[in-house]
Amino acid sequence: MKVMVLLGSESDFGTIEAGLGVLKDFGVPFGIEVTSAHRSPERTLALVRTSEAAGVEVFIAVAGKAAHLAGVVAAHTVRPVIGVPVESEALAGLDALLSTAQMPKGIPVATMAIGKPGGTNAALFAVEVLALKDDGLRKKLDAHRAKMAAQVEAASVTLKEKL
Numbered sequence: 001m002k003v004m005v006l007l008g009s010e011s012d013f014g015t016i017e018a019g020l021g022v023l024k025d026f027g028v029p030f031g032i033e034v035t036s037a038h039r040s041p042e043r044t045l046a047l048v049r050t051s052e053a054a055g056v057e058v059f060i061a062v063a064g065k066a067a068h069l070a071g072v073v074a075a076h077t078v079r080p081v082i083g084v085p086v087e088s089e090a091l092a093g094l095d096a097l098l099s100t101a102q103m104p105k106g107i108p109v110a111t112m113a114i115g116k117p118g119g120t121n122a123a124l125f126a127v128e129v130l131a132l133k134d135d136g137l138r139k140k141l142d143a144h145r146a147k148m149a150a151q152v153e154a155a156s157v158t159l160k161e162k163l
């Protein structure tokens, strides 16, 4: 297992669902668990420990509101932690964005965009970290970028055909 995905609540799943698809597409083995930094703090710590023992190299933490899951995970590991702020009703995810991004110096969290785009980017960022020592993954990332560039070009052609 290379990536551990931790959700602050089952209700956070929609934010990371597409990201899990990305990890699957790239063939990256991952685990996923629900654990709350405040409702199950001991389980959170235990999951960090067992993940490290299982060879996890990158953590993705998905949480909303006063989101401190990513920061708490980062407090317990020196492996990279990627935080995904969940878009919640009250403040549209701005609360979680600031809670995740504004880590005091010393304990970094790589903070993604709010919501589903952040979930997808978290997976891609995790793949990029793993690709540092995996040429096969790097080639897949290059191919993924080339595919997106081709899609942009195709969209331009389609748009002009409509005019």
Ligand code: RP5
Pocket: 007, 008, 009, 010, 011, 012, 036, 062, 063, 064, 065, 086, 088
């Ligand atoms: C946070 O509170 C979770 O990450 C979730 O985004 C939010 C709401 O949790 P539930 O009330 O849906 O369990 O801890």
